Amino acid sequence: MPGSADLGRLLAVPAEEAALVLLGCTLSHRAPDGTVTVRLTEVEAYAGEADPASHAWRGRTPRNAVMFGPAAFLYVYLSYGMHFCGNVVVGTEGSAAAVLLRAGDVVEGEDLARARRGPAVRAHALGRGPANLMQALGVDRSHDGAALLAEGPLVLEHHGSVDPARVRTGPRVGVSRAADVPWRFWLDGEPSVSAYRRSPRA
DNA sequence: ACGCCGATTCTC
DNA sequence: AGAATCGGCGTC
Numbered sequence: 001m002p003g004s005a006d007l008g009r010l011l012a013v014p015a016e017e018a019a020l021v022l023l024g025c026t027l028s029h030r031a032p033d034g035t036v037t038v039r040l041t042e043v044e045a046y047a048g049e050a051d052p053a054s055h056a057w058r059g060r061t062p063r064n065a066v067m068f069g070p071a072a073f074l075y076v077y078l079s080y081g082m083h084f085c086g087n088v089v090v091g092t093e094g095s096a097a098a099v100l101l102r103a104g105d106v107v108e109g110e111d112l113a114r115a116r117r118g119p120a121v122r123a124h125a126l127g128r129g130p131a132n133l134m135q136a137l138g139v140d141r142s143h144d145g146a147a148l149l150a151e152g153p154l155v156l157e158h159h160g161s162v163d164p165a166r167v168r169t170g171p172r173v174g175v176s177r178a179a180d181v182p183w184r185f186w187l188d189g190e191p192s193v194s195a196y197r198r199s200p201r202a
Numbered sequence: 203a204c205g206c207c208g209a210t211t212c213t214c
Numbered sequence: 215a216g217a218a219t220c221g222g223c224g225t226c
Contacts, residue, residue, distance in 0.1 A: 044209070053209070055222095063221065081219030083210050100209055131210055174209055 004072075004149035007158045011071040011090045015045035015097040018071075018090035019185045022099050024162035026107065027148070028155045029137045034112040036137050038104030038127045042186035042193045044172045046087070048096030052177035056096035066145045067096040074154060076134070076144040083131030084140050088148065088156065102130045102173070102184070105192045113137075124191035162187060170196065 010021045028037040046054040048067065055064045055077065066075040067089055075087040075098050091097030104127040106113045113126045113136040127133040134140070139154075148156035166189070169182045173196065186193045 046209075055209075058223075061222070077209085078220060080208070080210050081221080085209065087209085102209090129211070172209070176208090 007156065008072050008149050010158065011088065012092055013090065015047050015051075015090055015099055016183055018088070018097070019043045019045040019099045019183070020162075020167065021158065022088060022101075023167060023185055023187055024159060026157045026159065027101070027104065027137065028108070028157070029139060029143075030153045030155070031112075031138045033138075035109050036106060036113045037108035038133065038137060039107050040101060040104045041127075041190040042103035042184070044100040044102055044185070045183040046098050046100060048091065048098070053172060053175040053179075053181075054096070054098070056098075060096075064096070067098050068094060069145075072147065072149045072156065074139070074143055074146045074148055076139060076141055078141060079131060084134045085130040086134045086137075086139055086143070100130055101133055103128050103186070103190075103192045103194050104133050104136075105190065106136060126192075128192050129194045 011018050022040055022043050026037050026039050048054055048056045056067045060068050070093045071090045073089045075089055076084055079085050087098035087100045089098050106126045117126050117136050126136045146154045148154050166187050168186050168188045170184050171179050172184045
C-alpha cells in the first residue's frame with residue numbers, strides 16, 4: 001500500500017488521470033463525535049482555467065483560491081446556497097485542476113453518517129451525490145483548504161489501482177458548458193453511484 | 203446596485 | 215416542476 005508521498009505524486013497529473021487514481025481511494029474524517037470513512041465510487045474531473053465548466057475558468061477568486069494551490073488539498077464550495085461539495089485539488093501548483101467527489105460507499109462510521117444524513121436514509125444512499133457525500137462525512141466550509149495527506153482530521157488513502165474493467169465514463173452531471181467531455185468516472189455496479197441526470201440546459 | 207445562473211437535493 | 219438560498223459575474 002503506497003504511502004502518502006506516493007499518493008501525492010500520483011495526483012500531480014491532469015485531472016482526468018487523477019480522477020482514475022481517486023476512484024477506490026478512501027477519505028476519512030475524524031471529528032469530535034466520531035470517524036466516518038468513505039470509499040470513492042464516483043468522481044468528476046475539472047481541468048482548471050482551460051475548462052469552461054470549472055470554477056477556475058474565469059481565474060482566481062476568494063472562493064476557488066485553494067484550486068490554484070498544490071495537489072492533495074480539499075476545495076469545498078457552497079452550492080446553491082445550501083449544500084457543500086468537496087474536490088481534491090490535483091495537478092501541479094497553479095494549474096487549478098480538481099476532482100469533484102460525487103459519491104462514495106460508507107465503510108466506517110455508518111451510524112454517525114446516518115445521524116448526519118437522516119434516520120430513514122438507506123445505507124447505499126448515505127454518500128450518494130456530492131453534497132450528500134460531504135454531509136455524511138461531516139465536511140463543511142471550515143474544511144476548505146484542508147490537507148489530505150498530512151496530520152489533521154482529513155485523511156485520503158490509496159489502496160491500489162481499481163480494476164480498469166470496472167470503470168465507466170460519461171458526461172459530467174449538471175454541467176452545460178463543455179458537456180461533450182466524458183469526464184465523469186464511476187465504478188460499475190456500485191449502489192452508491194448517483195443516478196445520472198443530464199444538464200438541465202441543453 | 204440588480205438580476206440571473208449555477209459542479210444540488212428534496213418534495214409536490 | 216419548484217423551492218430553498220449564497221456567491222460570482224454581467225449589466226445598468
